[in-house]
Amino acid sequence: LVRLTHMKKSVFLLLCLFAFMVACTQAGNVSQAEIVTQSPQPVASATPLPTQIHATATPIPAETDGVVLQFWHPWTGNKASSIAALVAEFNRSNEQGIFIEEKSVADENFLMSEVLDALEQENMPDILAAPSRFNRSLYQQGVVLALDDLIANPETGISAEQRRTFPTVFWDEDVLEGVRYAVPAEYNLxxxxxxxxxxxxxxxxxxxxxxxxxxxxxxxxxxxxxxxxxxxxxxxxxxxxxxxxxxxxxxxxxxxxxxxxxxxxxxxxxxxxxxxxxxxxxxxxxxxxxxxxxxxxxxxxxxxxxxxxxxxxxxxxxxxxxxxxxxxxxxxxxxxxxxxxxxxxxxxxSATLSYAITRSEPEREQAAWVFIRWMLSDDVQIAISEETYSIPVTLAIVPELADMMDQHPAWQRLVQYLPLSRPLPxxxxxxxxxxxxxxxxxxxxxxxxxxxxxxxxxxxxxxxxxxxxxxx
The missing domain is CATH 3.40.190.10 (Periplasmic binding protein-like II)
Known part of the structure; x- marks a missing residue:
């Protein structure tokens, strides 16, 4: 309904941000007043390790060389341009010769619709950046891969220390009955x-x-x-x-x-x-x-x-x-x-997008993980945040964004509000x-x-x- 009635008519200390990184792992209500008055606290080992991963290490086989993978995502505009540039950089630089063909699918609803069509036609992409709840549904149907073995790999996985840098409220969102089926790709508050x-x-x-x-x-x-x-x-x-x-x-x-x-x-x-x-x-x-x-x-x-x-x-x-x-x-x-x-x-x-890998041949699954792990790397996350103002999925890099926060002080609040976030049902x-x-x-x-x-x-x-x- 369109209703137009006509009547006459400076940046906080970076340590504060680390204090909120700790808070991301803790329960309890936080008032708006507390957001701007909490004192800095050391984080050291205060953040508990998110959901326990039980897995055996799986090496990356040489057969990943030259694999061509399809990557679908819902990003548009500046974010889509940024992702396309990063994919091109990955294609140029990865040592395994993996080639990613990325596809921007308008928005989340169109993406989910196209994925369901592709599932019916047995022509699924290899990698998805999709709503967490949608990836969960695909996992329940046996479409996407459990990632625990890949994450536990000591050479190419995500270490326990690195896992602590993901806000727990989002990290745990992609787990069902103790099995991880996706990893965070974007937090949209x-x-x-x-x-x-x-x-x-x-x-x-x-x-x-x-x-x-x-x-x-x-x-x-x-x-x-x-x-x-x-x-x-x-x-x-x-x-x-x-x-x-x-x-x-x-x-x-x-x-x-x-x-x-x-x-x-x-x-x-x-x-x-x-x-x-x-x-x-x-x-x-x-x-x-x-x-x-x-x-x-x-x-x-x-x-x-x-x-x-x-x-x-x-x-x-x-x-x-x-x-x-x-x-x-x-x-x-x-x-x-x-x-x-x-x-x-x-x-x-908050609405979370997560990376998931569809089930296929082992070499394709391994190659898909190489790409996802690269997308989660510090340098890539910094580039995405600086170009699109999105929140990095791993908060350890927040100090590296000091120049952006100096230029846009209001952006700090995005990080500060992470402890308050309630993922959509x-x-x-x-x-x-x-x-x-x-x-x-x-x-x-x-x-x-x-x-x-x-x-x-x-x-x-x-x-x-x-x-x-x-x-x-």
């Missing part, structure tokens, strides 16, 4: 982009730490644009309304809800008091004109022009926002913040739930929907979700 310069001009010294503060700041920005001298920005100014599934889930969690059981056979219950409060919040912020929807499909130009104080995004939006800032001449300082939860608890959901029916959550977000933004309708909307969500999941 879902956060809020926040124009700090404009917020301070509006009288807000700090980012919102609660939903109430979020509403107040969004409404203040909307009022400013309604009554300034620029008629072009009437009806804008607060949060760009977003009903994407991860956004809906984040707001539910911000109000203490959003629980999705690991075992869907237990049934799903979205119609709870917490989720009702979250939907009432979204209905209210929209009907107060403190959230709005524009004609442009992306938020970057709106944000650069001060048509929005907030927008929901992810790490993948960082590069695009910088590009639009330059085009629009925007010099405002913006930062990324978590969704403001109850009692100051920040909410950060590792359930096979997530895509079904996602489409239903998106529809609920659309429903609560309709003007003919009253607060009293929200329990019925959520009850219908429960009914449909449980029926569809049962049928599948």
């Amino acid at each position: 879902n956060i809020l982009f926040y124009n700090q310069s404009w917020a301070q001009e509006l009288g807000f010294e700090n980012p919102p730490a609660s939903s109430e503060e979020f509403l107040n700041q969004a409404c203040a920005a909307a009022r400013f644009n309604a009554f300034d001298a620029n008629d072009e920005n009437n009806g804008t100014g607060g949060w760009i309304y977003n009903n994407e599934p991860v956004t809906m889930l984040s707001w539910m969690q911000a109000f203490g809800g959003g629980e999705i059981p690991a075992d869907l056979n237990r049934g799903i219950e979205f119609n709870t008091a917490e989720n009702q409060d979250a939907m009432e919040f979204l209905r209210t912020i929209y009907q107060l004109d403190c959230a709005w929807t524009g004609k442009e499909s992306t938020p970057y130009a709106y944000f650069a022009r001060r048509y929005a104080l907030f927008y929901s995004g992810s790490v993948a939006d960082w590069q695009r926002q910088l590009a639009l800032d330059e085009i629009e001449g925007n010099t405002d300082e913006w930062i990324i913040i978590p969704y403001p939860g109850q009692d100051g608890d920040p909410i950060v959901n 590792a359930v096979s029916s997530w895509n079904i739930l996602a489409s239903l959550l998106k529809d609920v977000g659309w429903q609560v933004s309709q003007f003919n929907v009253a607060a009293a309708d929200i329990p019925t909307i959520l009850e219908n969500l429960d009914t449909i979700a449980n029926e569809v999941i049962h049928d599948n």
Whole structure:
């Protein structure tokens, strides 16, 4: 729904980052205030070893020489260009003569669809960078390879010390019943982009730490644009309304809800008091004109022009926002913040892409691992981060990114928020739930929907979700 109402209108110490590397392995809630006040602590051996790997070493056979492999991934734009350049470098430099043919498949949904088609036609790629939950499904079908033996190889695997540099919350995501079927390729945190310069001009010294503060700041920005001298920005100014599934889930969690059981056979219950409060919040912020929807499909130009104080995004939006800032001449300082939860608890959901190897001949599987291991190397991870602003999958290289952090201080928060990350539900029916959550977000933004309708909307969500999941 497009609704355009017209009314008048410096870098932290690097040791701090290591403190958060430790926190990545520890349980417990961290408030937004604690993010910027924790004292540096040594990390030494404080980080426990992630999931134990039981395997025997497997040497890389000479038969990998000259093997040609297919590598499919969902990256586009600058990230796709960076990956293509790295693949070309690997093809030029690897001693085994392995040649990788990479293919960018639009986005995650298209990638999963093409992989399923390829599976049916028995023409699978050798290497995948795909959502962790999708790789899990492929492993359960016997399509992708268990990686424990490859990781345990003392010469070409991943040592215990190196495994400690992967945040445990992500490293353990690709394990099922003690067997590893993939390794992390990308961490994409879902956060809020926040124009700090404009917020301070509006009288807000700090980012919102609660939903109430979020509403107040969004409404203040909307009022400013309604009554300034620029008629072009009437009806804008607060949060760009977003009903994407991860956004809906984040707001539910911000109000203490959003629980999705690991075992869907237990049934799903979205119609709870917490989720009702979250939907009432979204209905209210929209009907107060403190959230709005524009004609442009992306938020970057709106944000650069001060048509929005907030927008929901992810790490993948960082590069695009910088590009639009330059085009629009925007010099405002913006930062990324978590969704403001109850009692100051920040909410950060994350979507993980993982590398997996499809089952084939041993020499092809071994050659595929050589490439994946190269992609996880420090030099490659540094190059990817510097070119795309993505989070390195191994945090030991964070100090090597000091120059980038000096230039973009807000980027540090991405690393700091890793301990708060909640991986998206590792359930096979997530895509079904996602489409239903998106529809609920659309429903609560309709003007003919009253607060009293929200329990019925959520009850219908429960009914449909449980029926569809049962049928599948």
